[in-house]
Amino acid sequence: xxxxxxxxxxxxxxxxxxxxxxxxxxxxxxxxxxxxxxxxxxxxxxxxxxxxxxxxxxxxxxxxxxxxxxxxxxxxxxxxxxxxxxxxxxxxxxxxxxxxxxxxxxxxxxxxxxxxxxxxxxxxxxxxxxxxxxxxxxxxxxxxxxxxxxxxxxxxxxxxxxxxxxxxxxxxxxxxxxxxxxxxxxxxxxxxxxxxxxxxxxxxxxxxxxxxxxxxxxxxxxxxxxxxxxxxxxxxxxxxxxxxxxxxxxxxxxxxxxxxxxxxxxxxxxxxxxxxxxxxxxxxxxxxxxxxxxxxxxxxxxxxxxxxxxxxxxxxxxxxxxxxxxxxxxxxxxxxxxxxxxxxxxxxxxxxxxxxxxxxxxxxxxxxxxxxxxxxxxxxxxxxxxxxxxxxxxxxxxxxxxxxxxxxxxxxxxxxxxxxxxxxxxxxxxxxxxxxxxxxxxxxxxxx
Amino acid sequence: xxxxxxxxxxxxxxxxxxxxxxxxxxxxxxxxxxxxxxxxxxxxxxxxxxxxxxxxxxxxxxxxxxxxxxxxxxxxxxxxxxxxxxxxxxxxxxxxxxxxxxxxxxxxxxxxxxxxxxxxxxxxxxxxxxxxxxxxxxxxxxxxxxxxxxxxxxxxxxxxxxxxxxxxxxxxxxxxxxxxxxxxxxxxxxxxxxxxxxxxxxxxxxxxxxxxxxxxxxxxxxxxxxxxxxxxxxxxxxxxxxxxxxxxxxxxxxxxxxxxxxxxxxxxxxxxxxxxxxxxxxxxxxxxxxxxxxxxxxxxxxxxxxxxxxxxxxxxxxxxxxxxxxxxxxxxxxxxxxxxxxxxxxxxxxxxxxxxxxxxxxxxxxxxxxxxxxxxxxxxxxxxxxxxxxxxxxxxxxxxxxxxxxxxxxxxxxxxxxxxxxxxxxxxxxxxxxxxxxxxxxxxxxxx
Numbered sequence: 001x002x003x004x005x006x007x008x009x010x011x012x013x014x015x016x017x018x019x020x021x022x023x024x025x026x027x028x029x030x031x032x033x034x035x036x037x038x039x040x041x042x043x044x045x046x047x048x049x050x051x052x053x054x055x056x057x058x059x060x061x062x063x064x065x066x067x068x069x070x071x072x073x074x075x076x077x078x079x080x081x082x083x084x085x086x087x088x089x090x091x092x093x094x095x096x097x098x099x100x101x102x103x104x105x106x107x108x109x110x111x112x113x114x115x116x117x118x119x120x121x122x123x124x125x126x127x128x129x130x131x132x133x134x135x136x137x138x139x140x141x142x143x144x145x146x147x148x149x150x151x152x153x154x155x156x157x158x159x160x161x162x163x164x165x166x167x168x169x170x171x172x173x174x175x176x177x178x179x180x181x182x183x184x185x186x187x188x189x190x191x192x193x194x195x196x197x198x199x200x201x202x203x204x205x206x207x208x209x210x211x212x213x214x215x216x217x218x219x220x221x222x223x224x225x226x227x228x229x230x231x232x233x234x235x236x237x238x239x240x241x242x243x244x245x246x247x248x249x250x251x252x253x254x255x256x257x258x259x260x261x262x263x264x265x266x267x268x269x270x271x272x273x274x275x276x277x278x279x280x281x282x283x284x285x286x287x288x289x290x291x292x293x294x295x296x297x298x299x300x301x302x303x304x305x306x307x308x309x310x311x312x313x314x315x316x317x318x319x320x321x322x323x324x325x326x327x328x329x330x331x332x333x334x335x336x337x338x339x340x341x342x343x344x345x346x347x348x349x350x351x352x353x354x355x356x357x358x359x360x361x362x363x364x365x366x367x368x369x370x371x372x373x374x375x376x377x378x379x380x381x382x383x384x385x386x387x388x389x390x391x392x393x394x395x396x397x398x399x400x401x402x403x404x405x406x407x408x409x410x411x412x413x414x415x416x417x418x419x420x421x422x423x424x425x426x427x428x429x430x431x432x433x434x435x436x437x438x439x440x441x442x443x444x445x446x447x448x
Numbered sequence: 449x450x451x452x453x454x455x456x457x458x459x460x461x462x463x464x465x466x467x468x469x470x471x472x473x474x475x476x477x478x479x480x481x482x483x484x485x486x487x488x489x490x491x492x493x494x495x496x497x498x499x500x501x502x503x504x505x506x507x508x509x510x511x512x513x514x515x516x517x518x519x520x521x522x523x524x525x526x527x528x529x530x531x532x533x534x535x536x537x538x539x540x541x542x543x544x545x546x547x548x549x550x551x552x553x554x555x556x557x558x559x560x561x562x563x564x565x566x567x568x569x570x571x572x573x574x575x576x577x578x579x580x581x582x583x584x585x586x587x588x589x590x591x592x593x594x595x596x597x598x599x600x601x602x603x604x605x606x607x608x609x610x611x612x613x614x615x616x617x618x619x620x621x622x623x624x625x626x627x628x629x630x631x632x633x634x635x636x637x638x639x640x641x642x643x644x645x646x647x648x649x650x651x652x653x654x655x656x657x658x659x660x661x662x663x664x665x666x667x668x669x670x671x672x673x674x675x676x677x678x679x680x681x682x683x684x685x686x687x688x689x690x691x692x693x694x695x696x697x698x699x700x701x702x703x704x705x706x707x708x709x710x711x712x713x714x715x716x717x718x719x720x721x722x723x724x725x726x727x728x729x730x731x732x733x734x735x736x737x738x739x740x741x742x743x744x745x746x747x748x749x750x751x752x753x754x755x756x757x758x759x760x761x762x763x764x765x766x767x768x769x770x771x772x773x774x775x776x777x778x779x780x781x782x783x784x785x786x787x788x789x790x791x792x793x794x795x796x797x798x799x800x801x802x803x804x805x806x807x808x809x810x811x812x813x814x815x816x817x818x819x820x821x822x823x824x825x826x827x828x829x830x831x832x833x834x835x836x837x838x839x840x841x842x843x844x845x846x847x848x849x850x851x852x853x854x855x856x857x858x859x860x861x862x863x864x865x866x867x868x869x870x871x872x873x874x875x876x877x878x879x880x881x882x883x884x885x886x887x888x889x890x891x892x893x894x895x896x
Contacts, residue, residue, distance in 0.1 A: 247763070248793050266763065311868070315695070315714065322780045324789065328773035337769060342868035343788050344875070345696050345835075349868035387793075398856035400865060405853060408846035417848060417874070419865040420759070420790035420797035426865070427792070 001031045001171060003212045005181065005203030008039020008047055009220050010277035011123055014082030017130055023218070023280045024176060025136050032170060032210065034181045034203040035127055037119025038075050048075050048119045056115035059101050060108055069097060076126060083130045093122045105190075109154035114191045117183035120199065124180035131176055138176040146170060148184030148205070150192045157192040159184070159205050159264065167209035179206060200261035208268035214286075215265045216273045222282040224249075224274055226300040226447055231439045236447055238300055240286045245299040246272075248389040248425040262287075291391065298390035298399075298446040303439050305432045307339070307383040308354045309416065310364070313347040314374040323372065324348060330367050334360050339385070340418045340427060349416060351429060354381060383415060384435035388442060389425045400426060406445035412438045449479045449619060451660040453629065453651030456487020456495055457668050458725035459571055462530030465578055471666070471728045472624060473584050480618060480658065482629045482651040483575055485567025486523050496523050496567045504563035507549055508556055517545060524574060531578050541570045553638075557602035561631065562639045568628035568647065576626040586624040594618060596632030596653070598640045605640040607632070607653050607712065615657035627654060648709035656716035663713045664732075666725045671733040672697070674748040674895055679887045684895055686748055688734045693747040694720075696837040696873040710735075739839060746838035746847075746894040751887050753880045755787070755831040756802045757864065758812070761795040762822040771820065772796060778815050782808050787833070788866045788875060797864060799877060802829060831863060832883035836890060837873045848874060854893035860886045 006020050024030045037048040051072045058065035073094050080089045100118060104111045124140050131138030147166025150157035163184070170177055181199025186192050194201045200217065207215035223237035224246075241249075243266045250259035265272055266289075275284035317323050324341070327348065331338055338352040357364065361379060368377050393399050400419070403426060407414055416429035430438050454468050472478045485496040499520045506513035521542050528537045548566060552559045572588050579586030595614025598605035611632070618625055629647025634640050642649045648665065655663035671685035672694075689697075691714045698707035713720055714737075723732035765771050772789070775796065779786055786800040805812065809827060816825050841847050848867070851874060855862055864877035878886050 243763070244794065247766075260764065263764065309868075315691070316708065316711065318695075318787070321783070321785060322776075324786070325773055325776035325780050328770075328776060332770045332773050335769070338772070339766070340791050341772065341789050342866050342871075344866075344868055344871045344873050346692065347868060347871060349871075394863075395861070397859055397861045398852075400862050401849065401852035401856035404846075404849035404851075408849040411845055413843070413845045414848050414867070415842075416871075417865045417867040418790050418792075419862070420757075420792055420795060423790075423792045423795060423797075423864075425792050 001210060001212055002027065002029045002214050002216055003032045003034065003203055003207040003210065004030045004216045004218065005034040005199060006036065006218045006277060007199065007220070008036040008049075010218050011035050011037075011127065012039045012041045012045075014079050016277065017079065017083060017127055019277055020127075020218070021131055021134055021136065023277065024131075026280070029213065030176075030216070032177045032179055032206050032212075033127070034179050034199055034206060035120065035124050036181050036199040037123050038079065048072060048123070049116055051075070052115050052119050053112070056112050059104065060111070065101070069094075072097065076122060079126055083126075083133065085126065085129050085133060089126055089129055092125070096122060107154070110190050110192070113154045113183065113193045116193055117180070117191045120180035120182045124178045128178040131178065136176055137174065138178055139173075141170065141177045141179045143180060143183060143202075144185035144189065144191070146179070148202070150184040150186055150194075152186040152188070152190065152192060154192050156195050157184070157186075159201070160187075163205065164209045167206060170206065171210040198261070200258060201264070204262045204265035204270075207270045208264040211268070212270055214271045214273050215262070216275055218275050218277045218280075220276060220278060221274075222276045222279055222284065224285040224300070227439055227443050228303065231303070231436050232443050235443065238285050239283060240288065240291050241299045242288060242291050242391055244424055245389050245391060246287050248387050249300045249302045293390065293392040297392050298388055301386065301388050301439060301442045301446065303384055303386045303435055305384040305435055306354050307351055307385050307429065308357055309380045309383060309429065310350045310352070310357075310368070311347065311376075311378050311380060312349075312368060312372065312374045313376040314372065315346055317346045317348065317374075326372060327368065330364065330371065334364055334367075336360060336364065340416075342416050342418045351383070351385070351416065380415070382432045383429045384432045384438070386428045386430060386435070386438055386442065387425045388428075388446065391424050393424055393426065402445050403428070403442060406441040407438055410437050410441035412441060449658060449660055450475065450477045450662050450664055451480045451482065451651055451655040451658065452478045452664045452666065453482040453647060454484060454666045454725060455647065455668070456484040456497075458666050459483050459485075459575065460487045460489045460493075462527050464725065465527065465531060465575055467725055468575070468666070469579055469582055469584070471725065472579075474728070477661065478624075478664070480625045480627060480654050480660075481575070482627050482647055482654060483568060483572050484629050484647040485571050486527065496520060496571070497564055499523065500563050500567050501560070504560050507552065508559070513549070520545065524570060527574055531574075531581065533574065533577050533581060537574055537577055540573070544570060555602070558638050558640070561602045561641045564641055565628070565631035565639045568630045572626045572628035579624055579626065584624055585622065586626055587621075589618065589625045589627045591628060591631060591650075592633035592637065592639070594627070596650070598632040598634055598642075600634040600636070600638065600640060602640050604643050605632070605634075607649070608635075611653065612657045615654060618654065619658040646709070648706060649712070652710045652713035652718075655718045656712040659716070660718055662719045662721050663710070664721045664723055666723050666728075668724060668726060669722075670724045670727055670730040672722055672748070674746075675887055675891050676751065679751070679884050680891050683891065686733050687731060688736065688739050689747045690736060690739050690839055692872055693837050693839060694735050696835050697748045697750045741838065741840040745840050746836055749834065749836050749887060749890045749894065751832055751834045751883055753832040753883055754802050755799055755833050755877065756805055757828045757831060757877065758798045758800070758805075758816070759795065759824075759826050759828060760797075760816060760820065760822045761824040762820065763794055765794045765796065765822075774820060775816065778812065778819065782812055782815075784808060784812065788864075790864050790866045799831070799833070799864065828863070830880045831877045832880045832886070834876045834878060834883070834886055834890065835873045836876075836894065839872050841872055841874065850893050851876070851890060854889040855886055858885050858889035860889060
């Protein structure tokens with residue numbers, strides 16, 4: 001069986017919901033459908049989740065909230081009308097929302113989660129009705145009843161391990177199951193939500209729980225592309241890649257979905273397929289535990305700006321036991337995450353996101369000066385990282401030459417290079433101003 | 449003024465000593481001469497220092513040591529005869545050695561240092577006589593009287609900071625000063641030696657103390673070469689390089705002298721010149737704090753075998769705060785030095801000398817498995833590191849391309865690459881079996 005997840009733009013209105021009904025019913029194996037709250041219908045639109053947050057804030061502030069409530073109801077009413085569902089559907093949603101507000105408890109974070117979760121929850125009920133209306137046996141599943149148990153970190157909850165066993169029972173149901181994404185319940189029975197984008201997490205958990213043959217994640221693009229289409233509009237599609245390739249690519253600028261969201265599916269080795277709700281016939285991108293690969297094949301090239309490098313120079317650093325560890329300890333003390341630590345003999349660089357360093361730059365530089373007593377410390381800003389990713393990369397003679405040649409031919413200076421043992425990626429740091437030029441140059445070398 | 453240091457092969461016999469007298473007296477600025485103990489006169493010969501160690505061990509073992517003593521005396525007697533010095537010189541040396549043995553104290557390490565130091569000490573006395581004999585005003589300087597104060601780590605002593613001020617007075621002497629290398633005295637007045645090769649250290653300390661215009665280090669090669677002449681016999685000479693280039697090159701296989709030995713000269717920014725006792729007219733290699741450089745210029749290429757890499761793979765490693773620090777902590781706990789830590793998104797490699805890991809491999813791998821819970825840990829053995837070193841390296845577009853192309857054309861797979869910010873070197877790890885091929889390939893690319 002397949003678990004199929006649809007994002008907000010795929011369930012934003014009746015037209016889109018009709019598409020997903022067609023998609024789901026086109027294959028009998030598509031048995032569990034995870035849905036988001038209605039998203040934007042057009043560029044200027046507001047997502048239902050954002051309307052719900054505004055409503056919740058109005059309630060918390062003690063303001064009149066009828067207008068905010070009506071804005072939410074209006075979105076569902078439009079869908080109900082266009083899908084020709086009974087008006088009672090909308091009355092039920094209104095009663096549900098008023099109930100959530102009236103039964104508000106003392107914990108404002110929990111209240112906010114309850115309100116946000118209603119977006120997915122009510123949409124799932126509407127969509128289940130829509131399936132039935134079109135003659136397909138379907139039913140809404142309540143995550144709390146089904147066993148989606150979460151930690152009580154409201155707004156940032158994590159799934160509890162026992163959920164998987166409980167949710168496994170869903171594979172025995174006869175109907176198409178419409179499961180609202182984004183939330184579950186704590187052991188105390190309170191609604192709690194995942195971090196935003198959490199419908200992807202719900203889908204991944206369900207796919208893992210029922211041991212789905214594939215987790216289909218429907219978005220609004222045909223596939224994942226080998227380069228950012230905003231930089232390279234004609235970038236080739238990726239048909240197949242591994243989880244590791246996905247991670248390396250997602251790291252620097254691949255925004256199709258949060259790679260962290262699909263961890264449950266990865267851990268249970270469920271293949272993930274990225275597909276387009278608006279063009280379901282396109283094959284999409286399959287993401288799998290292992291793949292066969294050609295040695296020369298590169299899966300993709302990603303890039304991201306906003307990095308900086310701390311550079312530390314100390315004569316005889318190489319002989320100082322614990323130098324690197326003490327440097328990383330300073331960063332850990334200051335709660336700064338870093339990305340890479342390329343090094344020479346008497347110098348060491350730490351590459352990190354500029355926003356990680358931010359206002360702590362002076363503190364960090366001072367601590368390094370005082371505690372490590374280097375000859376020199378400096379911080380270089382305005383760096384972009386480029387990742388050339390491919391499972392076969394490590395085994396092929398000449399991949400580094402191909403990449404560095406392309407950058408040299410384009411006149412791009414390489415600030416740093418990092419490639420570890422058995423790695424499936426090569427990292428280059430370049431100046432942010434060279435980023436697009438560098439992506440084009442690497443794309444030309446590996447994909448033309 | 450110049451401080452001039454001669455190694456063991458430059459003072460091994462009368463012919464060599466005559467050469468050094470000519471070298472020193474050829475320039476009036478050559479005022480302080482640091483000498484080693486007599487080294488090998490030919491390939492099969494034994495260094496006087498080794499004869500002295502054998503003598504000291506015989507004494508410590510309570511064995512008859514007359515033969516061992518005579519072997520040492522014989523070396524000086526030969527020099528005395530060939531230089532036509534008075535026989536009394538040899539009698540004095542014999543008396544000195546018998547005195548050191550008779551006055552042996554309770555500390556065997558200190559006794560060993562006293563005996564080893566006699567090699568340099570007596571040779572300095574002989575060489576001072578030789579200068580005088582040839583009509584050049586000269587005098588032997590006793591390091592202990594002159595203020596060469598060392599820590600009391602016998603066999604591995606370090607200079608004490610107050611030495612520099614005391615030794616500065618040497619610049620006021622009229623005669624050529626012959627100063628024995630390798631040893632000094634503790635505050636308690638006991639002879640103590642530097643680590644082996646310590647005459648280089650003595651010269652560097654004196655050059656720093658008297659603020660010499662240059663520290664001339666005479667060896668048996670014309671210069672430092674851009675590549676190991678054992679691998680590339682026609683490697684070009686390096687005329688000028690910086691301390692940083694020296695460090696990077698010395699790190700992997702440049703064996704002309706211990707780069708750590710010259711730290712005092714580096715810290716005081718004294719230029720160092722490597723010259724050949726047997727061809728003093730050759731310009732040698734100057735090593736300076738800063739140099740002008742062409743952007744495309746590479747100073748040298750060094751290589752060393754005997755490295756391994758620990759490779760750690762963990763899904764979502766990138767988001768785990770402190771992962772890198774904890775890995776390095778394990779190595780520090782186990783007293784293992786590492787060289788580089790190239791990394792990907794979800795993996796990290798640690799490159800280190802195989803002998804550092806040695807028998808601790810299983811312990812380290814087990815600790816990583818238990819404490820860091822990675823998906824995979826493996827150790828790759830049989831790696832060689834190559835360093836392409838040049839001050840201008842970082843600023844030039846295409847240097848990485850040139851290097852990686854050359855390796856690709858030679859069919860050498862690059863296992864790892866490491867190049868940090870503002871660095872003057874690029875590191876490549878290759879299989880040990882590819883090392884020579886790789887050096888030739890890089891040499892061809894940068895020096896042909």
